[in-house]
Amino acid sequence: MQIIHKIDDFLFTLFPKLRGGGGGNSLLISELENYYTFGPFTPKVSITEDWVTITIDTSTILLQENDYRKTVALCEKGNYQEAKPILQNLIENNPTNSEFHRIMGQILSDEGHQDEAINCLIDALRWDSKNNWALLMMGNIFAKFKNDVPTAMRYYDQALVVNPNDNITISNIGANLMQQGKFEEAKKYFWQAIKINNDYPNTHFALGMIAEIENDLQSAFYSTVQAIKLNKNKDVLYQNSVKQAFEIANKIIVATNGKKIFREYRHKLEFEGSTEIDIIKDSEILTAAKIEFAENHDRLKHILRFKPNYLAVEHLIMHELVHLDFVIQARKVELNQLFTSTQQHKTAFIKILQPSITKLQKMKISEDAISNFCNGMFNGLNLQAYNTPIDLFIEDFLYNEFSELRPYQFVSLYTLIQEGLKAVTDKSVIDFSPTMVISKSKIFNLVNALQFKALFGIDFIKDFNATPAELRKSEEFYIEFLEYKDNRKPGEEFELVLHWAEDLQIDQYFQLVNENQYRKGSDIDSFMTNFEEDPFGIEEKDPFKEREMEKFQKAQDEIGLNMAVVMFMVDALQYFQDMPADTIKKIAFEIAMQGTQGFDPNQKNYIIGSIANKRFSGYHILAYYYVSWMLAIPEMVSQLHLPFEEEYKSALTMFKSK
Structure with missing residues (x-):
């Protein structure tokens, strides 16, 4: 079969890369060869005066294509013994086909016959010196099996000449060098691949592996998280990246003194807030960490308590300090708000629990237990309404301002996301909880999951089994947060608290009160009865359980x-x-x-x-x-x-x- 084109403007319209004439006949031949190549079958391109002729050996293609595809399929399954006779027949009938030799070389290399593989690959390159896979395989054989890095580099470099912008080839070169323990050489190729395409997760994952081996754990964690964030599919690489991220994060937590992270920040807040902060161990607190504001306890100091054996508790300590930071900022402009709830708010909430209360009563559950259940539902939803928007700002601040904290933040937030997921999907819980409460809680948890995905790449969204309406609402909330986060002014986080509560129609269950106005008209004891226990320790007191947790x-x-x-x-x-x-x-x-x-x-x-x-x-x-x-x-x-x-x-x- 022959295809004939006149070399004129119309040909340049069909093949825009030829426009301008740069490169002459060599560019014309190369472009047409690339276009008319079919699998391993390359056409013959010739130029006579103003005409170019493409000769395609259709008869050979028809005869050999089925055998070629069969050979490739057998090789993919590792069935080399059956593939080799077919491939040998293809080579005998069409020895000019570079790809046939290349595949035979790959088979022989996989079987451990490296010298024979080299001979086949040399044949492949003699027929097509631009056979990129043959060049790459030659480099791999000399690096991996011959321990001859200089020779391997010659083939690798030639592969880059053929495809200078092929980041995948470059990454493969780096990966092979890394497997040989030649980390410095490998990094050269990985960084070159990153410059070409920064969105290829495999390269970031490999850089993370090397950094971990070199004990540069912070760099290792950063690169591995990049691999997670850039991986759009939950494939093997994704799973390995997540595993590697946890392993590195735990190494950092064990090997470093997390206290160094928050000591300087604490001193800064003590100066700005004119109040000392005591950070003390306390194994008896209900949560992993919590802060007791001096004003709420009639003390001269803020007290931040933490459980010493809680994994990555340094993150939660920093979380509490950032909350104090936000309060200090808001107080300076007299915009700090107090989150309060009264018996009237609770009475309104209890009405929606009536079906659940009736169900529990029929099951002969005690009134005390039902009361505890109602309190838990009321407190839990209010805590989410208050915490979720503010926590988003806090975690964003921590991620961007304290990069060394990210491994702690990763492990800690992962645990919290898992707890939130269980709370709204566990059948033993949702069977006794009002659908409305579960739905609102799920939306708040989804917002947290959206941020965790944005920060660290791990996606739990589908695991929540959310309805389209729930998912849409959580996405709307997160988008609104994004509109605020980069230019947040002191106290603006409270706007989201109210906006989201109003959207979810739960604003009738609590009240935000300006702190200055409230303290002018209330004593601290009555004030304390209006606070709920916060899993992060944001506000100290639960109005119905004010005593400290004992043993x-x-x-x-x-x-x-x-x-x-x-x-x-x-x-x-x-x-x-x-x-x-x-x-x-x-x-x-x-x-x-x-x-x-x-x-x-x-x-x-x-x-x-x-x-x-x-x-x-x-x-x-x-x-x-x-x-x-x-x-x-x-x-x-x-x-x-x-x-x-x-x-x-x-x-x-x-x-x-x-």
Whole structure:
């Protein structure tokens, strides 16, 4: 088959790269060869005066194309023994085809016959010196199997001459050098690939690996997060990048003194706010970290408490300090707002809980337990309404102003996202919660997940099983935050608190009051009764539980029926249902052995070896602990010293009613 074109303006219209005449006949031939090449079959291009002729060997293509495709498919499956005879026949019938030789070279190399592979690749390059894959393979063989880097570099460099802007080829060269432990040479190619295309995740991932090997952990974390953020698919590279990010972050947390991160910032806030800040260890607080504002406790100092054994707690300490920073800024312009709620607000909220209350009453749940349930729903939604917008600003500030904190922030926020996800998708929770409350809570959690995706690339959005309306609303909120974040003025975060609450029609459950006006007309004791307990410690007091958290045993006596434990016990009863007693006993003993050092109700990520693919919070594992012993060794339950008799009775009632 022949195709003939006149060399004129119309040809340049068909092939715009030829316009201008630069490069002469060589450019014309190259462009037409590239266009009319079919798989491994390259046409013959000739020029006679003002005409160019493209000769395509269609008969050969028709005869050999099926065998070529079959050979490629067999090679992809690693079936070389079946592929080689077919490929050898193709070479004998068409020895001028460079790609046939290249594939044979690849097969031989994979089989361990490197010298024979080199001979085939040389043949491939003799017929087509621009065969990029043949050049790349030659470099790989000399670097990997011959330990001859200078020769390998000659082939690599020639591959770059052929495709100087092919970042993938350049990255592949770097990857092969990295596998040989030649990190400096590898980095040269990776950085060249980055300059060509900064959006290729594989290159960033490789740079992260090298930086980790070289113990440059901050650079390793940065590059690995870039690989996550640039990967649009949850493929193997994505999974490996996430794993690598956690490994590096945990190395940084273990190897560095996180206190150095917040000490200087604390001194800055002490100066600006004219109030000292004590940062102290406290294993008995309800949350991992919280701040007690001096004004709210009639003290001369702010006190920031933290649990010393909480992973990445330095991030939460910094979170609390940034909140104080925002308060100081807002106070300077007299715009700081106090988040308050009254019995009237709660009464309005309780009305929407009536169906759930009725359901629990029919299940013979005690009035105290129902009251705790209602308080938890009310407090939880209000906390989200207040915290979510402000926390977005805080986390954005931390990410941009304290890059060394990012590994801590990554681990900590990941844990919080997981907790939020469980709270709005766990069947044992949502079965007893009003749909409206779950929906509003899910929107707030989705906003946090959107920010986490933007900061660190990990996408949990689909895991929330949100409705289109919920997802749309969360995206609207996040876009509104983005409009504020770069030019936020002191106190503007409170505008989002109100805007979002109004949009979700939950603004009738709380009130924002200007701090100056409030303090002029109220005493501190009545003021304290209007605050809710904040998981981040943003505002100190829960209006219904003002006393400090004491040790676990005493706390259980004070709060009565623990609904969280009840729900986790229902989960445990479902898990152990129909399980042989011996198996339950094995799990019971395993939990007991693990618990010899004690379980922290506020700790996360406990693992039970006998229960695969499941992580437990403190209360969750305590519930499994109690239930497993009640089912397998009931006569010994009293030895556990867990005051969960009433919780277990309630859980049995709920379980049997399903």
